Amino acid sequence: MGAQDTICALASGTLPSALAVVRVSGPAVYAIGAQLLAEGLPPARRGTLAKFQDADGNLIDEGIVLFFPAPNSYTGEDTLELFLHGGPAVVEHALRALTDLEGVRLAEPGEFTRRAFEAGKLDLTQAEGVADLIEAETLGQKSQALRQLTGGLSDIYAGWRDELMYLLALVEVMVDFPDEGDVSADADAPVRDRLDALIREVTAALGEGWVGERIRDGFRIAIIGAPNAGKSTLLNRLAGREAAIVTSKPGTTRDVIEIRRVLGGQVVWIADTAGLRETEDEIEAEGIRRAKMTADDADLCLLLIDGSDLPSAPPPLPWPDPKGMVVVNKADVLAETPGWASHIISAKDGSGMDRLEADLEARIRSFAGSVEAPAITRARHREKLGRGLAALTSARDALASGLGHELVAEDLRLAIRETQSILGQIGVEDILGAVFSRFCIGK
Ligand SMILES: Nc1nc2c(ncn2[C@@H]2O[C@H](COP(=O)(O)OP(=O)(O)OP(=O)(O)O)[C@@H](O)[C@H]2O)c(=O)[nH]1
Ligand SMILES: [Mg+2]
The missing domain is CATH 1.20.120.430 (tRNA modification GTPase MnmE domain 2)
Incomplete structure (x- = not known):
């Protein structure tokens, strides 16, 4: 990666598209202006209609060119931005004409920003921000x-x-x-x-509380509880698809199953876990160990209780509010309404789900907003x-x-x-x- 090389690349998205932006940066920009732009380099920083041609004089396309002379450019080097028609053949022709020139090659991933960093235009946290x-x-x-x-x-x-x-x-x-x-x-x-x-x-x-990392990588919600409480059914409802296997057999889920959703304007990973119980089964025991780890790492932990086998007292929660919340499932078969549950839902028929989702959303929003400017x-x-x-x-x-x-x-x-x-x-x-x-x- 010699800094003296001139680099070029398609800077815009997938082709075909209405427009394609090809970016060029480095010392060969003047030579490119002389050879590939029929009328030479335009005035600095002024969008100018131009004809692009290859070294043999064949027309590549007609479009807009922007010239940023060093040091007032993104990379700090002489830079050109070519706004072409977004056809794959147009872009291919343009990139080939550019790289056929002495000292011009395709850019590596992130190389424009790396040059900006090396020129002191950005520090590393700003480059990460890009x-x-x-x-x-x-x-x-x-x-x-x-x-x-x-x-x-x-x-x-x-x-x-x-x-x-x-x-x-x-x-x-x-x-x-x-x-x-x-x-x-x-x-x-x-x-x-x-x-x-x-x-x-x-x-x-x-x-x-990892707020900055969570905003970037996603917040974490874990669903835990006894076997058969309906954790996988709840996950599937939150996912809007059959992400996890549901059966009437306790101990169905063995591994952690995660789905990704946007909730409260944030990316959220929701994890279904193995039902917690004493077991001799080696695989199940490992699943339970993972379930506990997932719960420890989560921002929010939903302890799901089987409403068809309701305990008389609220189960102890290892995490205080707002991380831990007790949710009673199977409202459709519930004999009595427990006063201690944060929510009573039926994951199967969907009752109580709107309120639960609104609560999850509010909690995620409040976590995300709990630190004004994460460092x-x-x-x-x-x-x-x-x-x-x-x-x-x-x-x-x-x-x-x-x-x-x-x-x-x-x-x-x-x-x-x-x-x-x-x-x-x-x-x-x-x-x-x-x-x-x-x-x-x-x-
Ligand atoms: N009546 C009723 N049954 C439900 C409800 N939610 C889940 N079930 C049933 O409960 C059984 C267990 O559901 P799962 O979602 O597999 O339960 P789980 O908590 O994931 O179970 P494990 O993976 O074994 O820990 C299935 O037969 C579901 O159909 C509900 O709201 N009402
Ligand atoms: Mg399950």
């Missing part, structure tokens, strides 16, 4: 991605990095001039106070921020135990490095490959 925006299917995902793309996360992490740099400067002064001024324990107080505040902030971000939207951020927090805690301990300011400084440097790598400012070659390879071609 990818998320393209993949966003819900408005919740879209607005989170847009916030990230426009620097919402950059501001948070850059703010922490700057604070850490300031703290490091304070501590380094103490290392270099240990005898200057007042060397009583109180000289550490400003560092300690600011460090404590920072630790509180980062801890709060890490404890935000973490990916596992990558969580992992690095977690390591940063460990370094901060160690700095605080070193400071408290008087182990020496060199050690405190070293921990602060570690924390700075973690924050910078979230922004893509250091040690990122391996991360870059992982982040950009998931982009689509042309972005």
